[in-house]
Amino acid sequence: MCGIIGYVGQQQASPILLEGLRRLEYRGYDSAGIAVIDDGEMLVRKKKGNIAEGIARELGANPVSGMMGIAHTRWATHGPPSDENSHPHLDASGRIAVVHNGIIENFEQIRSHLTKNGHTFRSTTDTEVLAHLIGECYEKRTADGAAGNPLADAVCEALRDVIGTYGLAVISTEHPDVIVGARRGSPLIIGIGNGENFLTSDANAVIAHTKQVVFLNDYDVATVTADRFDVVNLGADTADVQVRELEFEAEDSERGEYAHFMLKEIFEQPRTVENALRGRVDHEGATAVFGGLNMEPSELRSIQRIIIAASGTSWHAALLGEYLIESLAHVPVEVEFAHEFCYRMAPVRRDTVLVVISQSGETADTLMALREAKRRGHKALAIVNVVGSTIAREADGGIYMHAGPEIGVASTKAFIATLTALTLLAVHLGRMRMLSAGRAEEVLKGLEALPAQIEGLLAQSDVIKRIAEKYSTADDFFFLGRGYSFPAALEGALKLKEISYIHAEGYSAAEMKHGPIALIDEKTPTVVLVPADAMYDKTMANLEMIRARKGPVIALATEGDTQIAEVADDVMYIPQALEPLNPILASVLLQLFAYHIAVARGCDVDKPRNLAKSVTVQ
Numbered sequence: 254m255c256g257i258i259g260y261v262g263q264q265q266a267s268p269i270l271l272e273g274l275r276r277l278e279y280r281g282y283d284s285a286g287i288a289v290i291d292d293g294e295m296l297v298r299k300k301k302g303n304i305a306e307g308i309a310r311e312l313g314a315n316p317v318s319g320m321m322g323i324a325h326t327r328w329a330t331h332g333p334p335s336d337e338n339s340h341p342h343l344d345a346s347g348r349i350a351v352v353h354n355g356i357i358e359n360f361e362q363i364r365s366h367l368t369k370n371g372h373t374f375r376s377t378t379d380t381e382v383l384a385h386l387i388g389e390c391y392e393k394r395t396a397d398g399a400a401g402n403p404l405a406d407a408v409c410e411a412l413r414d415v416i417g418t419y420g421l422a423v424i425s426t427e428h429p430d431v432i433v434g435a436r437r438g439s440p441l442i443i444g445i446g447n448g449e450n451f452l453t454s455d456a457n458a459v460i461a462h463t464k465q466v467v468f469l470n471d472y473d474v475a476t477v478t479a480d481r482f483d484v485v486n487l488g489a490d491t492a493d494v495q496v497r498e499l500e501f502e503a504e505d506s507e508r509g510e511y512a513h514f515m516l517k518e519i520f521e522q523p524r525t526v527e528n529a530l531r532g533r534v535d536h537e538g539a540t541a542v543f544g545g546l547n548m549e550p551s552e553l554r555s556i557q558r559i560i561i562a563a564s565g566t567s568w569h570a571a572l573l574g575e576y577l578i579e580s581l582a583h584v585p586v587e588v589e590f591a592h593e594f595c596y597r598m599a600p601v602r603r604d605t606v607l608v609v610i611s612q613s614g615e616t617a618d619t620l621m622a623l624r625e626a627k628r629r630g631h632k633a634l635a636i637v638n639v640v641g642s643t644i645a646r647e648a649d650g651g652i653y654m655h656a657g658p659e660i661g662v663a664s665t666k667a668f669i670a671t672l673t674a675l676t677l678l679a680v681h682l683g684r685m686r687m688l689s690a691g692r693a694e695e696v697l698k699g700l701e702a703l704p705a706q707i708e709g710l711l712a713q714s715d716v717i718k719r720i721a722e723k724y725s726t727a728d729d730f731f732f733l734g735r736g737y738s739f740p741a742a743l744e745g746a747l748k749l750k751e752i753s754y755i756h757a758e759g760y761s762a763a764e765m766k767h768g769p770i771a772l773i774d775e776k777t778p779t780v781v782l783v784p785a786d787a788m789y790d791k792t793m794a795n796l797e798m799i800r801a802r803k804g805p806v807i808a809l810a811t812e813g814d815t816q817i818a819e820v821a822d823d824v825m826y827i828p829q830a831l832e833p834l835n836p837i838l839a840s841v842l843l844q845l846f847a848y849h850i851a852v853a854r855g856c857d858v859d860k861p862r863n864l865a866k867s868v869t870v871q
């Protein structure tokens with residue numbers, strides 16, 4: 254959450270920063286701002302609201318010029334969205350500007366210390382406190398005539414007093430050719446250009462300018478000018494600086510002809526599955542192959558237990574992972590909310606491997622779970638989408654989703670890519686145990702059939718739209734499923750609530766009768782996932798319980814089911830597939846269902862209220 258971009262070079266900074274902000278808007282859209290240095294003057298423009306209606310309009314009315322600057326799009330933590338609370342924040346002198354992503358946990362103490370020293374604050378943010386602290390350190394250093402780079406040194410000194418997380422960029426009118434960046438817990442990347450350099454929270458913001466990047470590590474402090482960068486690490490003698498090449502194109506993160514990024518990403522899913530499968534299917538050995546698990550077959554063979562930790566949609570994928578791995582590989586799996594795993598100190602057997610799942614690779618809760626498992630001496634693998642992200646770099650090994658940039662705040666294609674990867678992992682582990690070649694081949698062929706099947710589902714978008722519109726005024730929804738359909742029901746409910754703000758609950762269809770059924774009435778539709786599987790009859794019985802209480806039923810069933818249309822008010826159909834693959838197909842329809850309801854309600858699908866793409870605070 255919160256996006257950062259900085260530019261120093263030979264071009265006008267503000268159009269580059271504004272375009273960067275547009276590409277970062279999925280990180281927060283409560284407010285945005287820019288600070289540019291021109292002829293020794295700090296020019297700051299900032300505005301509450303999204304980029305088009307806020308900062309872009311402000312810059313239209315009050316343009317700035319200058320060849321270097323920093324910019325920020327905000328997801329509010331400390332202090333409500335307002336012009337004053339927008340970043341950049343200035344120090345007491347007005348000569349230093351700071352943008353920040355993260356949380357300064359001890360900002361109250363620092364604020365009261367600074368207040369005693371005569372500082373006054375214009376905002377209620379933790380970041381302004383940091384700006385003043387850096388300013389005070391800077392004044393002290395320059396007054397003492399200390400040698401070195403006073404701005405970078407002031408940042409280092411200030412950060413020694415800070416408890417919390419930060420990815421930050423700092424500029425000063427006294428040093429109009431330098432951006433200082435620092436990270437702890439929140440991502441920060443140097444983009445290396447030709448006679449120009451960038452500092453950003455997401456590679457996405459600089460991809461149109463350069464593919465050469467350096468992912469900074471925790472406690473790194475970077476000094477970036479137009480033609481060089483230097484990195485020191487506050488906790489080590491040397492910084493680990495590796496220049497990497499980004500593996501995606503600028504067009505991959507553009508909306509193209511689609512009305513929303515979410516719709517584009519839903520429609521990309523046939524390719525998503527293909528990309529997640531590419532090079533990983535070994536028909537000869539009837540297994541899946543992975544390049545990056547970094548574990549010997551003997552180590553994989555001796556895993557006795559797996560814990561999968563994740564958050565949100567990735568947690569729903571984890572739950573499906575449990576079902577897949579337990580049924581195909583017979584390895585016991587436990588699924589944990591990443592944040593719970595970190596702090597409840599559950600006893601974990603020594604032969605356990607932790608797997609974390611994260612689209613962004615930056616989710617703070619998930620990163621902490623990974624670190625906790627490693628601290629306890631466990632092997633920790635990661636299933637991640639964003640290449641080079643913190644989780645990808647800190648994991649012992651893992652699997653890339655290869656879904657490409659996911660910009661829609663509501664995750665869609667990363668979920669499908671994760672399920673594909675988890676199915677492959679289950680086959681891989683299963684073939685080291687007692688999964689037969691025949692069954693494994695069935696699953697692999699089922700996976701390879703998915704892209705064409707998903708194309709067929711996408712062609713039904715208008716049918717789903719008509720059903721969605723019919724129910725778009727409901728205030729409450731239930732999503733029910735059993736077995737493999739249970740996690741898919743949870744994800745269906747999450748998608749709907751995230752983007753349409755309809756209260757939606759996902760339950761095991763069996764669990765419904767133990768309480769939630771009290772809420773069923775003629776105004777509360779229930780989406781029942783009832784594909785042709787081993788649970789069919791039992792789920793049908795649950796469906797009847799809802800009908801008996803006059804609850805409208807939208808069934809999600811398998812083509813060829815002749816019974817379902819008679820008992821459900823509306824039906825969405827998926828093609829015949831293996832039971833473990835049904836959730837992938839069902840989820841595509843549920844994504845479309847949520848999308849069309851949100852559009853019918855006039856919701857801003859790509860900027861759902863209160864959400865941000867990557868949750869980098871705990």
Ligand code: AGP
Pocket residue numbers: 564565566567610611612613614615616619662663664665751864865866867868
């Ligand atoms: C998904 O639609 C959500 N916006 C959210 O639940 C997300 O899945 C969660 O924050 C985890 O993100 P990650 O996969 O990047 O770790």
